[in-house]
Amino acid sequence: MRYLPHSDADRAEMLGVIGVDTVQDLFRAVPESALDHPPIDLPDHQAEFAVEAHMRALAGANRAAGDGPFFIGAGAYRHHVPASVDHLIQRSEWLTAYTPYQPEVSQGTLQMLFEFQTQVANLTGMDVANASMYDGSTATAEAVLMARRLTRRQRVVLSGGLHPQYRDVVRTYAGTGDDELVCLPSSPEGQRDIISELDETTAAIVVQTPDFYGHLRDVKSLADAAHEKGALLIVVVTEILSLGLLEAPGALGADIVVGEGQSLGNALSFGGPYVGLMATRSNFVRQMPGRLCGETVDAEGRRGFVLTLSTREQHIRREKATSNICTNSGLCALAFSIHLGLLGEAGLKRLARLNHARAIALADALARVPGIEVLNQTFFNEMTVRLGKPASAVVDALAARGILAGLPVSRLEPDRPELDRLLVLAATELTTDADIAALAKALQEVLA
Numbered sequence: 001m002r003y004l005p006h007s008d009a010d011r012a013e014m015l016g017v018i019g020v021d022t023v024q025d026l027f028r029a030v031p032e033s034a035l036d037h038p039p040i041d042l043p044d045h046q047a048e049f050a051v052e053a054h055m056r057a058l059a060g061a062n063r064a065a066g067d068g069p070f071f072i073g074a075g076a077y078r079h080h081v082p083a084s085v086d087h088l089i090q091r092s093e094w095l096t097a098y099t100p101y102q103p104e105v106s107q108g109t110l111q112m113l114f115e116f117q118t119q120v121a122n123l124t125g126m127d128v129a130n131a132s133m134y135d136g137s138t139a140t141a142e143a144v145l146m147a148r149r150l151t152r153r154q155r156v157v158l159s160g161g162l163h164p165q166y167r168d169v170v171r172t173y174a175g176t177g178d179d180e181l182v183c184l185p186s187s188p189e190g191q192r193d194i195i196s197e198l199d200e201t202t203a204a205i206v207v208q209t210p211d212f213y214g215h216l217r218d219v220k221s222l223a224d225a226a227h228e229k230g231a232l233l234i235v236v237v238t239e240i241l242s243l244g245l246l247e248a249p250g251a252l253g254a255d256i257v258v259g260e261g262q263s264l265g266n267a268l269s270f271g272g273p274y275v276g277l278m279a280t281r282s283n284f285v286r287q288m289p290g291r292l293c294g295e296t297v298d299a300e301g302r303r304g305f306v307l308t309l310s311t312r313e314q315h316i317r318r319e320k321a322t323s324n325i326c327t328n329s330g331l332c333a334l335a336f337s338i339h340l341g342l343l344g345e346a347g348l349k350r351l352a353r354l355n356h357a358r359a360i361a362l363a364d365a366l367a368r369v370p371g372i373e374v375l376n377q378t379f380f381n382e383m384t385v386r387l388g389k390p391a392s393a394v395v396d397a398l399a400a401r402g403i404l405a406g407l408p409v410s411r412l413e414p415d416r417p418e419l420d421r422l423l424v425l426a427a428t429e430l431t432t433d434a435d436i437a438a439l440a441k442a443l444q445e446v447l448a
Helices: 008-018 025-028 048-060 083-089 107-124 136-153 164-174 221-228 240-244 282-287 330-367 391-400 433-447
Strands: 156-157 182-183 202-208 232-237 254-260 276-280 293-297 302-306 373-374 382-387 422-426
Touching: 008 025, 008 136, 008 202, 048 422, 083 330, 107 240, 107 293, 107 302, 107 330, 136 156, 136 202, 136 232, 136 254, 136 276, 136 282, 156 164, 164 182, 232 240, 232 433, 240 330, 276 282, 330 373, 330 382, 330 422, 330 433, 391 422, 391 433
Parallel strands: 156 182, 156 202, 202 232, 232 254
Antiparallel strands: 254 276, 293 302, 373 382, 382 422
16 A cells, blocks of 8 residues: 555554654654744645546646657657666565665675676776766766866866756866866857866866767867876766767776766656766776775675775765765666666667667758758767757747757856857657658748
Protein backbone atom coordinates (compact mmCIF):
# COMPACT_ATOMS: atom_id res chain seq x y z
CA MET A 1 0.00 0.00 0.00
CA ARG A 2 1.20 3.51 -0.79
CA TYR A 3 -0.35 5.09 2.28
CA LEU A 4 -0.65 3.64 5.79
CA PRO A 5 -2.61 6.05 8.06
CA HIS A 6 -2.24 5.93 11.83
CA SER A 7 -5.41 5.45 13.86
CA ASP A 8 -6.10 7.45 17.03
CA ALA A 9 -5.12 4.38 19.05
CA ASP A 10 -1.83 4.13 17.15
CA ARG A 11 -1.05 7.79 17.85
CA ALA A 12 -1.90 7.46 21.53
CA GLU A 13 0.34 4.42 21.88
CA MET A 14 3.25 6.19 20.16
CA LEU A 15 2.85 9.29 22.34
CA GLY A 16 2.74 7.09 25.42
CA VAL A 17 6.04 5.42 24.49
CA ILE A 18 7.62 8.84 23.92
CA GLY A 19 6.25 10.08 27.24
CA VAL A 20 4.02 13.00 26.21
CA ASP A 21 0.27 13.51 26.28
CA THR A 22 -0.38 15.33 22.99
CA VAL A 23 1.31 16.04 19.68
CA GLN A 24 1.55 19.71 20.70
CA ASP A 25 3.79 18.68 23.59
CA LEU A 26 6.44 17.73 21.03
CA PHE A 27 6.78 21.41 20.13
CA ARG A 28 7.15 22.86 23.63
CA ALA A 29 10.76 23.87 22.94
CA VAL A 30 9.68 26.08 20.02
CA PRO A 31 9.10 29.74 21.05
CA GLU A 32 5.47 30.79 20.82
CA SER A 33 6.40 33.59 18.44
CA ALA A 34 7.82 31.05 15.98
CA LEU A 35 4.69 28.91 15.86
CA ASP A 36 2.32 29.40 12.95
CA HIS A 37 -0.91 31.08 14.12
CA PRO A 38 -3.47 30.78 12.63
CA PRO A 39 -2.93 27.54 10.67
CA ILE A 40 -1.84 27.80 7.04
CA ASP A 41 -4.76 28.44 4.69
CA LEU A 42 -4.98 25.14 2.81
CA PRO A 43 -8.03 23.40 1.28
CA ASP A 44 -9.88 20.88 3.37
CA HIS A 45 -8.85 17.27 2.95
CA GLN A 46 -10.49 15.24 0.21
CA ALA A 47 -10.90 11.60 -0.69
CA GLU A 48 -7.83 9.94 -2.19
CA PHE A 49 -9.48 9.49 -5.60
CA ALA A 50 -10.38 13.20 -5.69
CA VAL A 51 -6.79 14.19 -4.94
CA GLU A 52 -5.54 11.82 -7.65
CA ALA A 53 -7.93 13.34 -10.18
CA HIS A 54 -6.76 16.84 -9.28
CA MET A 55 -3.10 15.88 -9.63
CA ARG A 56 -3.77 14.22 -13.01
CA ALA A 57 -5.39 17.44 -14.21
CA LEU A 58 -2.34 19.43 -13.13
CA ALA A 59 0.00 16.95 -14.84
CA GLY A 60 -2.12 17.15 -18.00
CA ALA A 61 -1.26 20.84 -18.28
CA ASN A 62 2.38 19.89 -18.96
CA ARG A 63 3.64 19.41 -22.48
CA ALA A 64 6.03 16.49 -22.70
CA ALA A 65 8.89 16.35 -25.18
CA GLY A 66 7.21 13.57 -27.14
CA ASP A 67 3.95 15.43 -27.65
CA GLY A 68 5.09 17.10 -30.88
CA PRO A 69 8.11 18.37 -32.85
CA PHE A 70 10.90 18.99 -30.34
CA PHE A 71 14.22 20.72 -31.04
CA ILE A 72 15.43 21.78 -27.58
CA GLY A 73 18.92 20.70 -26.53
CA ALA A 74 21.51 22.95 -24.87
CA GLY A 75 22.71 20.38 -22.35
CA ALA A 76 19.66 18.08 -22.06
CA TYR A 77 18.66 15.95 -25.04
CA ARG A 78 15.66 13.87 -26.05
CA HIS A 79 16.83 10.37 -26.89
CA HIS A 80 15.10 7.01 -26.99
CA VAL A 81 15.49 5.07 -23.73
CA PRO A 82 14.92 1.32 -24.25
CA ALA A 83 12.17 -0.20 -22.13
CA SER A 84 14.70 -2.69 -20.76
CA VAL A 85 16.54 0.16 -18.99
CA ASP A 86 13.52 1.17 -16.93
CA HIS A 87 12.64 -2.47 -16.28
CA LEU A 88 16.09 -3.24 -14.86
CA ILE A 89 16.59 -0.12 -12.75
CA GLN A 90 13.20 -0.66 -11.10
CA ARG A 91 14.14 -4.08 -9.78
CA SER A 92 14.06 -3.82 -5.99
CA GLU A 93 17.74 -4.69 -5.51
CA TRP A 94 18.68 -1.63 -7.58
CA LEU A 95 15.88 0.78 -6.73
CA THR A 96 16.36 0.44 -2.97
CA ALA A 97 20.16 0.17 -2.92
CA TYR A 98 21.96 2.89 -0.98
CA THR A 99 25.53 3.93 -0.32
CA PRO A 100 27.75 0.81 -0.37
CA TYR A 101 29.53 1.51 2.92
CA GLN A 102 29.72 -2.21 3.68
CA PRO A 103 31.32 -3.86 0.64
CA GLU A 104 30.64 -7.38 1.88
CA VAL A 105 26.88 -6.83 1.38
CA SER A 106 27.10 -4.43 -1.58
CA GLN A 107 29.01 -6.36 -4.21
CA GLY A 108 26.33 -5.97 -6.89
CA THR A 109 26.15 -2.20 -6.49
CA LEU A 110 29.93 -1.89 -6.39
CA GLN A 111 30.40 -4.04 -9.48
CA MET A 112 27.91 -1.86 -11.35
CA LEU A 113 29.79 1.29 -10.33
CA PHE A 114 33.10 -0.29 -11.36
CA GLU A 115 31.69 -1.13 -14.79
CA PHE A 116 30.20 2.37 -15.08
CA GLN A 117 33.64 3.88 -14.35
CA THR A 118 35.19 1.60 -16.98
CA GLN A 119 32.65 2.73 -19.59
CA VAL A 120 33.21 6.43 -18.83
CA ALA A 121 36.99 6.02 -18.94
CA ASN A 122 36.75 4.27 -22.31
CA LEU A 123 34.37 6.90 -23.73
CA THR A 124 36.54 9.82 -22.68
CA GLY A 125 39.90 8.21 -23.41
CA MET A 126 41.10 8.74 -19.84
CA ASP A 127 42.77 6.43 -17.33
CA VAL A 128 40.24 6.54 -14.53
CA ALA A 129 36.72 7.81 -13.83
CA ASN A 130 34.80 8.29 -10.61
CA ALA A 131 31.47 6.75 -9.69
CA SER A 132 29.48 9.73 -11.03
CA MET A 133 28.59 13.17 -9.73
CA TYR A 134 25.41 15.24 -9.48
CA ASP A 135 25.33 16.59 -13.05
CA GLY A 136 27.54 18.09 -15.73
CA SER A 137 27.60 21.61 -14.30
CA THR A 138 28.72 20.66 -10.80
CA ALA A 139 31.22 18.20 -12.26
CA THR A 140 32.71 21.11 -14.22
CA ALA A 141 32.97 23.20 -11.06
CA GLU A 142 34.63 20.32 -9.21
CA ALA A 143 37.12 19.94 -12.07
CA VAL A 144 38.09 23.61 -11.69
CA LEU A 145 38.70 23.13 -7.96
CA MET A 146 40.65 19.95 -8.70
CA ALA A 147 42.87 21.75 -11.23
CA ARG A 148 43.65 24.46 -8.68
CA ARG A 149 44.72 21.83 -6.15
CA LEU A 150 46.90 20.02 -8.69
CA THR A 151 48.69 23.08 -10.04
CA ARG A 152 48.69 25.19 -6.86
CA ARG A 153 47.52 28.05 -9.04
CA GLN A 154 44.22 29.93 -8.87
CA ARG A 155 43.64 31.52 -12.28
CA VAL A 156 41.18 29.60 -14.50
CA VAL A 157 39.95 30.66 -17.94
CA LEU A 158 36.47 29.64 -19.09
CA SER A 159 35.89 29.49 -22.83
CA GLY A 160 33.12 31.64 -24.28
CA GLY A 161 31.65 28.44 -25.71
CA LEU A 162 30.99 26.97 -22.25
CA HIS A 163 27.29 26.53 -21.49
CA PRO A 164 26.17 29.75 -19.69
CA GLN A 165 24.57 27.78 -16.87
CA TYR A 166 27.76 25.73 -16.40
CA ARG A 167 29.69 29.02 -16.30
CA ASP A 168 27.37 30.35 -13.60
CA VAL A 169 27.73 27.19 -11.49
CA VAL A 170 31.53 27.44 -11.74
CA ARG A 171 31.31 31.07 -10.62
CA THR A 172 29.25 30.02 -7.61
CA TYR A 173 31.66 27.24 -6.64
CA ALA A 174 35.01 28.73 -7.53
CA GLY A 175 34.69 32.43 -8.27
CA THR A 176 37.00 34.34 -5.91
CA GLY A 177 37.65 37.35 -8.16
CA ASP A 178 37.70 38.43 -11.79
CA ASP A 179 41.47 38.06 -11.89
CA GLU A 180 41.27 34.38 -10.83
CA LEU A 181 38.21 33.28 -12.83
CA VAL A 182 38.27 34.69 -16.34
CA CYS A 183 35.00 34.19 -18.26
CA LEU A 184 35.44 34.95 -21.95
CA PRO A 185 32.41 36.40 -23.75
CA SER A 186 30.46 33.98 -25.89
CA SER A 187 30.34 34.37 -29.65
CA PRO A 188 28.20 32.21 -31.95
CA GLU A 189 30.45 32.71 -34.98
CA GLY A 190 33.43 31.07 -33.29
CA GLN A 191 35.18 31.50 -30.01
CA ARG A 192 37.74 34.10 -29.04
CA ASP A 193 41.29 32.77 -29.02
CA ILE A 194 41.52 31.28 -25.53
CA ILE A 195 45.19 30.45 -26.05
CA SER A 196 46.07 34.15 -25.80
CA GLU A 197 44.69 34.15 -22.24
CA LEU A 198 47.21 31.55 -21.04
CA ASP A 199 50.10 32.60 -18.83
CA GLU A 200 52.35 31.09 -16.14
CA THR A 201 49.73 31.76 -13.44
CA THR A 202 46.94 29.82 -15.17
CA ALA A 203 45.77 26.63 -13.47
CA ALA A 204 43.48 25.47 -16.28
CA ILE A 205 41.42 26.40 -19.28
CA VAL A 206 37.89 25.03 -19.61
CA VAL A 207 36.60 24.25 -23.09
CA GLN A 208 33.33 22.62 -24.15
CA THR A 209 33.09 20.54 -27.31
CA PRO A 210 30.69 20.52 -29.05
CA ASP A 211 30.27 23.92 -27.45
CA PHE A 212 27.07 25.69 -26.41
CA TYR A 213 26.53 26.91 -29.97
CA GLY A 214 27.29 23.50 -31.45
CA HIS A 215 30.81 24.20 -32.76
CA LEU A 216 33.50 21.52 -32.49
CA ARG A 217 36.74 22.68 -30.85
CA ASP A 218 40.36 21.82 -31.66
CA VAL A 219 41.19 20.03 -28.41
CA LYS A 220 44.72 19.01 -29.44
CA SER A 221 46.03 22.54 -30.04
CA LEU A 222 44.41 23.77 -26.83
CA ALA A 223 46.02 20.94 -24.84
CA ASP A 224 49.45 21.65 -26.30
CA ALA A 225 49.18 25.35 -25.54
CA ALA A 226 47.98 24.76 -21.99
CA HIS A 227 50.71 22.26 -21.19
CA GLU A 228 53.37 24.60 -22.51
CA LYS A 229 52.37 27.05 -19.77
CA GLY A 230 52.06 24.36 -17.10
CA ALA A 231 48.27 24.57 -17.10
CA LEU A 232 45.69 21.79 -17.39
CA LEU A 233 43.00 21.37 -20.03
CA ILE A 234 39.48 20.61 -18.79
CA VAL A 235 37.15 19.42 -21.55
CA VAL A 236 33.39 19.59 -21.03
CA VAL A 237 31.02 17.35 -23.02
CA THR A 238 27.32 18.08 -22.49
CA GLU A 239 26.20 15.66 -25.25
CA ILE A 240 28.03 12.47 -24.30
CA LEU A 241 26.64 10.69 -27.36
CA SER A 242 28.98 12.82 -29.50
CA LEU A 243 31.88 10.67 -28.29
CA GLY A 244 30.47 7.85 -30.38
CA LEU A 245 31.61 9.82 -33.41
CA LEU A 246 34.30 12.25 -32.24
CA GLU A 247 37.79 11.35 -31.06
CA ALA A 248 38.01 10.97 -27.27
CA PRO A 249 39.34 14.09 -25.50
CA GLY A 250 41.88 12.01 -23.59
CA ALA A 251 43.51 10.93 -26.84
CA LEU A 252 43.87 14.60 -27.76
CA GLY A 253 45.63 15.66 -24.56
CA ALA A 254 42.83 16.58 -22.13
CA ASP A 255 43.77 16.32 -18.45
CA ILE A 256 40.27 16.23 -16.96
CA VAL A 257 37.09 15.38 -18.87
CA VAL A 258 33.69 16.14 -17.38
CA GLY A 259 30.23 15.98 -18.83
CA GLU A 260 26.56 15.19 -18.58
CA GLY A 261 25.47 11.58 -19.02
CA GLN A 262 21.72 12.21 -19.36
CA SER A 263 21.67 11.30 -23.05
CA LEU A 264 22.21 7.62 -22.25
CA GLY A 265 19.47 5.86 -20.28
CA ASN A 266 18.00 8.97 -18.67
CA ALA A 267 14.91 10.80 -19.89
CA LEU A 268 14.57 14.58 -19.87
CA SER A 269 12.28 14.41 -16.80
CA PHE A 270 11.63 18.16 -16.77
CA GLY A 271 15.23 18.86 -15.75
CA GLY A 272 16.56 16.03 -13.66
CA PRO A 273 17.88 14.18 -11.83
CA TYR A 274 20.84 13.73 -14.17
CA VAL A 275 24.29 12.17 -13.85
CA GLY A 276 27.63 13.98 -13.89
CA LEU A 277 30.68 12.32 -15.45
CA MET A 278 34.30 12.90 -14.48
CA ALA A 279 37.47 11.20 -15.73
CA THR A 280 41.15 12.06 -15.44
CA ARG A 281 44.70 10.77 -15.72
CA SER A 282 45.90 8.14 -13.23
CA ASN A 283 48.53 10.43 -11.68
CA PHE A 284 45.75 12.89 -10.73
CA VAL A 285 43.46 10.32 -9.13
CA ARG A 286 44.12 11.32 -5.51
CA GLN A 287 42.71 14.78 -6.19
CA MET A 288 39.61 13.52 -7.97
CA PRO A 289 36.45 14.23 -5.93
CA GLY A 290 33.56 11.90 -5.27
CA ARG A 291 33.54 8.13 -5.01
CA LEU A 292 35.94 5.71 -6.68
CA CYS A 293 35.17 2.00 -6.85
CA GLY A 294 38.15 -0.33 -7.04
CA GLU A 295 38.69 -4.01 -7.84
CA THR A 296 40.44 -6.34 -5.43
CA VAL A 297 40.42 -9.97 -4.22
CA ASP A 298 39.08 -11.33 -0.96
CA ALA A 299 40.87 -13.58 1.53
CA GLU A 300 40.13 -16.59 -0.67
CA GLY A 301 41.39 -14.95 -3.85
CA ARG A 302 37.96 -14.25 -5.34
CA ARG A 303 37.32 -11.08 -7.33
CA GLY A 304 35.66 -8.34 -5.29
CA PHE A 305 34.93 -4.62 -5.27
CA VAL A 306 35.40 -1.86 -2.69
CA LEU A 307 35.25 1.90 -2.37
CA THR A 308 38.84 3.09 -2.52
CA LEU A 309 40.82 6.34 -2.21
CA SER A 310 37.79 7.81 -0.44
CA THR A 311 38.48 11.53 -0.38
CA ARG A 312 35.04 12.74 0.67
CA GLU A 313 34.29 14.46 3.95
CA GLN A 314 32.18 11.48 5.08
CA HIS A 315 35.27 9.27 5.09
CA ILE A 316 38.10 11.55 6.26
CA ARG A 317 38.54 14.81 8.15
CA ARG A 318 36.66 17.64 6.48
CA GLU A 319 39.77 19.77 5.99
CA LYS A 320 41.36 16.96 3.97
CA ALA A 321 38.33 16.31 1.76
CA THR A 322 38.55 17.08 -1.96
CA SER A 323 34.80 17.71 -2.20
CA ASN A 324 31.66 18.10 -0.16
CA ILE A 325 29.51 16.39 -2.77
CA CYS A 326 27.71 13.93 -0.54
CA THR A 327 26.58 11.22 -2.90
CA ASN A 328 26.70 10.02 -6.46
CA SER A 329 23.72 9.74 -8.82
CA GLY A 330 23.77 5.98 -8.49
CA LEU A 331 20.43 5.06 -10.08
CA CYS A 332 21.00 7.46 -13.01
CA ALA A 333 24.51 6.03 -13.42
CA LEU A 334 23.02 2.54 -13.53
CA ALA A 335 20.58 3.61 -16.27
CA PHE A 336 23.50 5.12 -18.21
CA SER A 337 25.52 1.93 -17.84
CA ILE A 338 22.67 -0.38 -18.87
CA HIS A 339 21.85 1.67 -21.97
CA LEU A 340 25.49 1.86 -23.05
CA GLY A 341 25.91 -1.86 -22.41
CA LEU A 342 22.89 -2.60 -24.60
CA LEU A 343 24.28 -0.44 -27.41
CA GLY A 344 27.83 -1.71 -27.32
CA GLU A 345 30.57 0.01 -29.26
CA ALA A 346 29.04 -0.61 -32.68
CA GLY A 347 25.56 0.47 -31.55
CA LEU A 348 26.91 3.68 -30.00
CA LYS A 349 28.65 4.60 -33.24
CA ARG A 350 25.53 3.90 -35.30
CA LEU A 351 23.40 5.99 -32.95
CA ALA A 352 25.89 8.87 -33.10
CA ARG A 353 25.95 8.75 -36.91
CA LEU A 354 22.16 8.78 -36.99
CA ASN A 355 22.08 11.87 -34.76
CA HIS A 356 24.55 13.66 -36.99
CA ALA A 357 22.57 12.74 -40.09
CA ARG A 358 19.37 14.10 -38.53
CA ALA A 359 21.20 17.34 -37.69
CA ILE A 360 22.43 17.68 -41.27
CA ALA A 361 18.85 17.31 -42.51
CA LEU A 362 17.74 19.98 -40.04
CA ALA A 363 20.51 22.40 -41.04
CA ASP A 364 19.75 21.94 -44.74
CA ALA A 365 16.03 22.60 -44.18
CA LEU A 366 16.66 25.71 -42.08
CA ALA A 367 19.12 27.12 -44.59
CA ARG A 368 16.34 27.16 -47.20
CA VAL A 369 14.01 29.29 -45.03
CA PRO A 370 14.16 33.02 -45.85
CA GLY A 371 15.32 35.06 -42.86
CA ILE A 372 17.40 32.27 -41.30
CA GLU A 373 21.19 32.03 -41.28
CA VAL A 374 22.83 28.82 -40.06
CA LEU A 375 26.01 29.90 -38.24
CA ASN A 376 27.79 26.56 -37.87
CA GLN A 377 30.48 25.18 -40.13
CA THR A 378 30.88 22.21 -37.78
CA PHE A 379 28.38 20.50 -35.49
CA PHE A 380 27.36 17.13 -34.10
CA ASN A 381 23.61 17.20 -33.46
CA GLU A 382 23.18 20.81 -32.40
CA MET A 383 23.52 24.17 -34.16
CA THR A 384 22.81 27.89 -33.88
CA VAL A 385 20.83 30.01 -36.32
CA ARG A 386 20.29 33.75 -36.58
CA LEU A 387 16.68 34.73 -37.18
CA GLY A 388 15.19 37.82 -38.78
CA LYS A 389 13.24 38.52 -35.57
CA PRO A 390 13.93 38.16 -31.81
CA ALA A 391 14.26 34.44 -31.13
CA SER A 392 12.23 34.42 -27.90
CA ALA A 393 9.12 35.79 -29.61
CA VAL A 394 9.53 33.34 -32.50
CA VAL A 395 9.84 30.39 -30.12
CA ASP A 396 6.72 31.49 -28.24
CA ALA A 397 4.79 31.76 -31.50
CA LEU A 398 5.85 28.26 -32.55
CA ALA A 399 5.06 26.84 -29.10
CA ALA A 400 1.50 28.07 -29.59
CA ARG A 401 1.45 25.89 -32.73
CA GLY A 402 2.68 22.83 -30.80
CA ILE A 403 6.33 23.05 -31.93
CA LEU A 404 9.12 23.41 -29.37
CA ALA A 405 11.63 25.11 -31.64
CA GLY A 406 14.78 25.33 -29.53
CA LEU A 407 16.39 27.59 -26.94
CA PRO A 408 16.68 31.37 -27.49
CA VAL A 409 20.17 32.38 -26.38
CA SER A 410 18.72 35.53 -24.81
CA ARG A 411 17.04 33.43 -22.12
CA LEU A 412 20.46 32.42 -20.78
CA GLU A 413 22.27 35.64 -21.75
CA PRO A 414 19.73 38.39 -20.92
CA ASP A 415 22.44 41.06 -20.64
CA ARG A 416 23.64 40.52 -24.22
CA PRO A 417 21.06 42.21 -26.51
CA GLU A 418 23.22 41.46 -29.55
CA LEU A 419 22.39 37.77 -29.04
CA ASP A 420 18.60 38.12 -28.95
CA ARG A 421 18.08 36.79 -32.51
CA LEU A 422 20.07 33.61 -31.92
CA LEU A 423 18.36 30.25 -31.56
CA VAL A 424 20.07 26.97 -30.56
CA LEU A 425 18.40 23.83 -31.97
CA ALA A 426 19.13 20.12 -31.59
CA ALA A 427 18.14 17.07 -33.62
CA THR A 428 18.37 13.49 -32.39
CA GLU A 429 17.44 10.05 -33.64
CA LEU A 430 13.86 10.85 -32.59
CA THR A 431 13.62 13.86 -34.93
CA THR A 432 11.59 12.83 -37.98
CA ASP A 433 11.40 14.30 -41.47
CA ALA A 434 7.85 15.39 -40.65
CA ASP A 435 9.11 17.23 -37.54
CA ILE A 436 11.72 19.09 -39.60
CA ALA A 437 9.20 19.96 -42.31
CA ALA A 438 6.72 21.26 -39.72
CA LEU A 439 9.41 23.42 -38.10
CA ALA A 440 10.60 24.87 -41.43
CA LYS A 441 7.05 25.66 -42.54
CA ALA A 442 6.13 27.32 -39.23
CA LEU A 443 9.34 29.36 -39.16
CA GLN A 444 8.74 30.57 -42.72
CA GLU A 445 5.25 31.75 -41.78
CA VAL A 446 6.27 33.40 -38.49
CA LEU A 447 9.30 35.14 -40.00
CA ALA A 448 7.43 36.41 -43.06
